[in-house]
Amino acid sequence: MKEFLELYQSKEQGFTITPDMFVDIIHESPEVTLPPKTAQELREYTSQLTFEKLDKPAIIIGMGTCGLANGAQSVYDAFQEALKKGNIEAMLIPTGCVGYCAEEVIVDIKLPDYPRISYSKVTPKDVPTLIEKTLINHEPLREKVLGIYSQGEKNSWGDLPEISTIPFFKIQKKIVLENCGVIDPENIDQYLIKRGYEGLQRVLKTMTPEDIIASVIEAGLRGRGGGGFPTGQKWKFARQSSGDKKYLICNADEGDPGAFMDRALLEGDPHRVVEGMIIAAYAIGATEGFIYCRAEYPLAIKRLKKTLADAERYGFLGDNILNSGFSFKLKIKEGAGAFVCGEETALIHSIEGKRGMPRPRPPYPTTEGLWGKPTVINNVETFANIPVIIRNGATWYASIGTETSKGTKIFALSGKVKNVGLVEVPMGTTLRQIIFDVGGGIPEGRQFKAVQIGGPSGGALPESVIDTPIDYENLKEIGAMMGSGGLVVMDETTCMVDLAKFFMTFIMSESCGKCIPCREGTKRLYETLERLTQSYKNENDPEEALLRFQGMVYIERLANVITTTSLCGLGQTAANPILSTLRYFRDEYEAHLYERRCPAGVCKELLTYKINTDKCTGCTLCAIKCPAEAIVGERKKAHYILSDKCTRCGQCMMTCNFDAIYVE
Amino acid sequence: MQSSENIVRKAVKKYGKGRENLLPILQMVRKENNYLSEDQLREIATEMDLSAADVYGVATFYSFMDMQPKGKNIIRICKTITCFMKGKDSIVTALEDALGIKMGETTPDRKFSLLEANCIGWCHKGPAMLINDKVYVELTPEKAIQALEEYR
Structure with missing residues (x-):
């Protein structure tokens, strides 16, 4: 889809819309009056962006790295080819990850006057059927339907469930992830139409930096990267620090094993993070900022580059932002594969071009940070919370969550659980709800054993404590920490x-x-x-x-x-x-x-391989395969394993055709 | 030698001599040259007015700054917890067999290097690996070997 500004300015209208005006218009500011023709054109354009009113079908394909890795590109190509072949008019729109990663590739189809319908696990083979059934005959392909998003359309799809009612989404509260998987992350207008940059415009026009800080403090937002330090306080310290120059850094060096929420945010809704950063920069008085993104996330870096270029073109970054007199420059710094750089002082050293090693604190970066200047470092998810706090107000935000921890938290659910993916729930939700209600429990009928929360800095929690409502304090009490929010679920086959x-x-x-x-x-x-x-x-x-x-x-x-x-x-x-x-x-x-055994049967060197003499037929296959010559026995008679010779390689067990070999 | 000097000069010219540009410069030289040679590190040090030890220290600190000649295509297998739980070891063995090299080595024809990486953020779809910038997930030994074919 062409951008409106581009579209409009290419015509001879005798009337130009500046980016600043465009933002006003899109957010329905009463101050702007447009010529009727322009207003009409704009209405048409925006209704297309939101898919509310369409003149032709839209096919929206989940093309975050997640979808891409599952073959979204070949699905996209198949659609393109099939549409061309059948001479069917439709728009193909790529989007980010909706979070339901177990169900990728997800393809949504929005027909004029029909609710948006979401299909899961789509392969190129399904494409002709989808086109024929849904696009041409206006029928759902039932076996692939995930759900629908109704917006009060004229026609219905029958008894298909709303996407918000299916178990994976039911207890989730999508605030930070609201746009992920819904909009095209590379299209700035799509973000704008979802009230994007409205918060920025509001703070620049109506709020002082002190107002913003007060508001963030009142909202009760705490750092989402690990420690949970109150974000507003941090900003206040930096604001109060004296210094001619201040810096702002976004920590996108998400290295915790089991965490991928920052990647998904940067790939699915990068403008939200950037907007949060600009607001933060204005609040603390920073004129320059960096996004430190790890090299392991190539797509996130690529999307960020486009995001920054677009934001600059629209006047949200650079000099004199939206004619407010405030200037802020933002750059991307690519990491180089060092986990410790996620620590803030190490990260600062890395940006300065040094070895990424931490230093003692205090002084904290808010007084002495990058190049010795006051610096605020926040995590990706923290910044992504800012626009919505400004837009909906601190009181609204503070009403979500628990006494000490406000808002929602995104968790990356992985490991031995049915529905893996990204989960956003209000603080205070229990781990049991996340693992069993959203995650669908443990696959293959196995038993839940533990969940590792917060990566290598966190802890493994057993079933006895997973009913604790999650917040920063509660997690510390039960011996874990929020960390960045990776949840790795383990079943009985994991040795602790x-x-x-x-x-x-x-x-x-x-x-x-x-x-x-x-x-x-x-x-x-x-x-x-x-x-x-x-x-x-x-x-x-x-x-x-x-x-x-x-x-x-x-x-x-x-x-x-x-x-x-x-x-x-x-x-x-x-x-x-x-x-x-x-x-x-x-x-x-x-x-x-004491017993020199591994109850879960994982630690190989503690296992004893044995042969069930009733089952063994004496085929000699295992003895031939054994690299250590640890199996002895006569042909056609039961064999034995010599424990002191056995190297526990497990070859015999894999070879045996009669299930005669077992471990103790 | 002449060409490597050019890469260094080009990189320093592009980013500038400021200390903060050391990492981007190292990254660019590594990318163009496939690795960082000691000669290049010394040249960078001279160009940027830093001590060679300092530049060496920074380059060796970061795992993505390869100090040995690497293959044209770099395979990075995620070594962390979920990929490990989902059987990353069998993928490593399969790739080692298919390429005829061990973990950390480069094929004699300089086409592939096999390396381990920290979490690449694909925990929910492990085992996962990166080949250059492309992600491959939910690997089986067969799928991993098939992925190699794209680069042969």
Whole structure:
């Protein structure tokens, strides 16, 4: 679709619309009067943008990286080809991720005077049927229908469910994600029509920086990146800091394993983040800003580049923004694959062109940040909350959530759960609701065991505490933290010691090495866990057994030392996976330690492979396959595994045709 | 040697000599040259008026700044928790077998490098990998090998 400004200015009207006017018009400001013809054209254009009134069908395809990875491009191509072949007039519109990632590729079709209908798991093969049934015959393709979005259209699709009533969306409250998967993220007009940049215009015209800060404080917004520091307070400190120049940084270095909400926001609704940043810059008095985005997110970086260029063209960025006299320049800084750069002081060093290592705080960046100047660093999701707070008011925002934590939180749901994807719920929702109501529970009839919240800085929580309403304080109390909001669900096939070991491996390799507790301590923690989960070879070595017990005796003390003495947030939370699993799954540690067995059957070197002599037919297949020559037996008679020779490779179990090999 | 000098000069000219431009300059040189050679690091240091040790320190800090010659196509397999839970190891083995190299190595024809990466944000669709800038998700050993074919 062509942009209105482009469309309009290309005509000889004797009347030009400036971007500033366009924003006024689109937000129905009474101050602007247009010639009737222009007004009519504009109405037509906007009704097309919202799909309310169409003269031809619109086909909206979810083309976030999520959709693309599932073949959205080939679906798009198939539509394009089929439409051309059948000489059918329709618009093809790409959009971002709606969050229901388990159901991608999602294709919505909006026919004139019909509610928008959403199809899931669409493949290129479905395209001809979809075109024939829905576009031509105006019938739904029932087996692929996800739901509909009604806006009071004349015609109906019969008894199809509203999208907001299906279980995945029912308890969600989409405030920050409202546009993701609905608009075309690369089309600035589509964002504008969804009341985009209205907040910016309001603050520039009617609010002082102090008003904005007061409003954000009243709303009760807290940082969504981890610690949960009150955003308004942070801005206030930066505002009060003296300095000729101030900086604003968006932390898009989302490195937590299991977190992808920032990626989805940047790919699905980048203008919202940018608008939030401009408002923040105005509030604290920053003239220059950076978005620090990690290199692992190529599509997000690409979309951001276009977003910044468009915002500048419309006059939302650059000099004299919307004729207010306020100027703000925004640049993208691409990361280079260092997890620690998500820590704010490390991130500052990285932007300055140095090794991304943290430094002690205070001084906090709000007084001494980038190049020694006052700097505010907020997370992507935090900025994305700002426009809606300004638009709908602080009181409205503060009415959502719990006593201490306001608004909604986006969680990235993954792991052993049926409906994976992005979930936005009000603060105070329980983990059980997210995992079982939205997530649909555990697949393959397995049992829920734990959920890891907040990545390597968070903790693994068992079923006994998942009824706790989620907010910053409650999570801390039960031994986890909000972190960025990744939720990795685990079932009974996950070993918690192995999980803790996994996170220690991660932290150990990502530790920047500046302070000793984190650099050395995490390594020692890792070694302790490694001794627990490995070492069948020296099972009878008394020294090894001594080290194993000694490690476990001191593990909590060491973990606490790391927590209290590390330099930055990364180190201070590095031991959390161990502390939380020790707290809730101590029995598993004990089984590994005393009984030398892994209850979940994950830690290979603790397993004993055995042959069920009743089932074994003596086919010799396993003995031939065994690389360690650990299987003995006569042909046609039951075989045996020599435990001290066995390397636990599991080849025999995979080879056996009679299910005769099992593990203990 | 002549050509690498040009890349460095080009990059410094594009971004400027300010310290804050060191990362973009390193990124550009790495991209054009497939890796950063010690000679190039020294040239960057001279051009930007920094010590060679300083530039080396920054370059080696970041995992995306390859210090060894890398293949034309870089495969980065997500090594973190969900991909691991969903069987990332079998994908690694399949790719190692298909390419005839081990993790961290480059094929002799310089077409592929096989590396591990931190979470690439595809936890819900693991195991996942990036080949250059393209994401491949919900991998099976077959799908992973098939993905290679696009780049052969």
